[in-house]
Amino acid sequence: xxxGMRNITIVGLGNVGTNLLSxxxxxxxxxxxxxTNSDYVNPAITVINDYGNISQENLVILAxxxxxxxQVLTDIPTDIAVVYTSGAVELNNxxxxxxxxxxxxxxxxxxxxxxxxxxxxxLIEANSSSFEEELKQLAKLLSNNVRLVDSTxxxxxxxxxxxxxxxxxxxxxxxEKKAIENNVDFELLKPLLRETIDKLSKSTAYDxxxxxxxxxxQATINSHIELLNGLDKEVYKTITQSIIQTYFND
Amino acid sequence: xxxGMRNITIVGLGNVGTNLLSxxxxxxxxxxxxxTNSDYVNPAITVINDYGNISQENLVILAxxxxxxxQVLTDIPTDIAVVYTSGAVELNNxxxxxxxxxxxxxxxxxxxxxxxxxxxxxLIEANSSSFEEELKQLAKLLSNNVRLVDSTxxxxxxxxxxxxxxxxxxxxxxxEKKAIENNVDFELLKPLLRETIDKLSKSTAYDxxxxxxxxxxQATINSHIELLNGLDKEVYKTITQSIIQTYFND
Numbered sequence: 098x099x100x101g102m103r104n105i106t107i108v109g110l111g112n113v114g115t116n117l118l119s120x121x122x123x124x125x126x127x128x129x130x131x132x133t134n135s136d137y138v139n140p141a142i143t144v145i146n147d148y149g150n151i152s153q154e155n156l157v158i159l160a161x162x163x164x165x166x167x168q169v170l171t172d173i174p175t176d177i178a179v180v181y182t183s184g185a186v187e188l189n190n191x192x193x194x195x196x197x198x199x200x201x202x203x204x205x206x207x208x209x210x211x212x213x214x215x216x217x218x219x220l221i222e223a224n225s226s227s228f229e230e231e232l233k234q235l236a237k238l239l240s241n242n243v244r245l246v247d248s249t250x251x252x253x254x255x256x257x258x259x260x261x262x263x264x265x266x267x268x269x270x271x272x273e274k275k276a277i278e279n280n281v282d283f284e285l286l287k288p289l290l291r292e293t294i295d296k297l298s299k300s301t302a303y304d305x306x307x308x309x310x311x312x313x314x315q316a317t318i319n320s321h322i323e324l325l326n327g328l329d330k331e332v333y334k335t336i337t338q339s340i341i342q343t344y345f346n347d
Numbered sequence: 348x349x350x351g352m353r354n355i356t357i358v359g360l361g362n363v364g365t366n367l368l369s370x371x372x373x374x375x376x377x378x379x380x381x382x383t384n385s386d387y388v389n390p391a392i393t394v395i396n397d398y399g400n401i402s403q404e405n406l407v408i409l410a411x412x413x414x415x416x417x418q419v420l421t422d423i424p425t426d427i428a429v430v431y432t433s434g435a436v437e438l439n440n441x442x443x444x445x446x447x448x449x450x451x452x453x454x455x456x457x458x459x460x461x462x463x464x465x466x467x468x469x470l471i472e473a474n475s476s477s478f479e480e481e482l483k484q485l486a487k488l489l490s491n492n493v494r495l496v497d498s499t500x501x502x503x504x505x506x507x508x509x510x511x512x513x514x515x516x517x518x519x520x521x522x523e524k525k526a527i528e529n530n531v532d533f534e535l536l537k538p539l540l541r542e543t544i545d546k547l548s549k550s551t552a553y554d555x556x557x558x559x560x561x562x563x564x565q566a567t568i569n570s571h572i573e574l575l576n577g578l579d580k581e582v583y584k585t586i587t588q589s590i591i592q593t594y595f596n597d
Binding site for chain 1: 466505515529535539546561
């Protein structure tokens with residue numbers, strides 16, 4: 098089964114690609130090519146900008162937006178092994194090839210913030226057991242938390258991840274935007290933000306819920322709604338309704 | 348101005364009252380009475396259950412739900428000094444008395460989790476400058492972060508606090524509920540939750556945003572919506588629309 102470690106080509110240096118690249122390099126793993134249009138300079142790595150220049154023996158890690166994966170796969174010769182890094186895209190919905198897999202780090206990444214990979218769940222899937230084993234071994238070099246899961250499982254996890262990260266982050270953005278608009282000091286809310294998460298180490302979110310919607314306090318809810326407009330108001334009303342239904346209509 | 352410290356009566360042992368009581372006691376502050384129907388036992392404190400039994404010289408801290416504050420104020424003799432602990436209720440909308448004030452800890456509390464008060468913003472307001480000064484001195488014994496703010500400021504801050512804590516917490520509850528319904532392991536999402544907040548120490552939420560809505564990736568958005576029902580689906584759609592408007596319609 099073991100065929101030694103293949104060299105790696107990373108396609109795309111967005112948020113995910115940049116972080117995967119630096120994680121692989123920090124473990125001295127053999128990234129030999131990067132395909133990008135951005136200015137990446139590293140004497141040990143060849144920058145390419147044509148799929149035809151990918152080394153045939155390399156393992157390709159695709160770090161491109163979900164909606165470009167299928168197209169890029171058709172651009173890469175089918176005898177080259179490729180993994181992609183998406184939470185939502187199903188393996189069976191993509192153009193098939195001899196070795197196709199998933200190498201998905203369940204985390205939020207930004208280009209300019211590097212994240213420790215040790216505890217990041219690495220979700221692995223592949224279209225052959227030998228390729229799956231190879232990806233599992235590679236993932237274990239990055240993280241202590243490697244799981245083999247199928248596309249359906251990964252997609253369901255990704256749905257919850259969107260709530261956990263994308264939606265909470267946007268809610269915090271609205272809070273910050275309103276604080277600025279209202280000339281109140283957002284710094285005063287930082288201890289609350291910290292405790293919101295710390296509390297969940299000892300309690301479920303269900304039990305941790307407080308606030309006017311939790312009490313069905315319509316006077317306070319209405320006074321808040323008066324301070325909001327547009328989609329901010331819709332977000333407030335929809336989540337409030339959802340909280341009230343959770344605690345009062347069950 | 349200084350008249351020595353008054354003894355304290357706490358009215359209500361819910362989430363806020365319980366935490367304020369233990370914070371005051373931990374600083375050896377003179378809480379002599381607690382008004383509650385619950386079973387509270389402390390040899391140093393008299394438990395009362397009638398507003399007529401409140402010591403006339405005491406400072407009363409009302410820790411009752413917002414919609415009961417006005418009523419309770421009419422039940423307490425008007426020569427007794429009272430503060431309440433609400434973020435949203437305006438001082439001028441309440442029945443007036445010689446000494447009425449606000450003693451609002453900007454934090455989320457649960458009865459069975461005690462929180463360090465040192466960094467909690469204590470928002471103070473009062474209907475006289477001498478009472479305000481007294482409350483400020485008391486608050487400084489609990490916290491390093493004491494502010495005098497008026498009711499309008501406090502209410503605007505409270506609005507952002509509802510997003511920061513109540514709404515993010517509920518969003519996390521939905522994520523957890525869906526994970527359980529979908530038989531996926533919620534533990535896998537904990538590192539993501541932690542990084543969501545850690546990331547905000549170096550970035551605004553606006554810049555930290557990632558995910559399908561941030562990319563306006565309709566295929567992924569639609570595949571998620573198919574996995575949701577009822578208000579969960581409405582919450583998903585409304586926040587997604589708000590993210591798309593934030594990044595693509597500006």
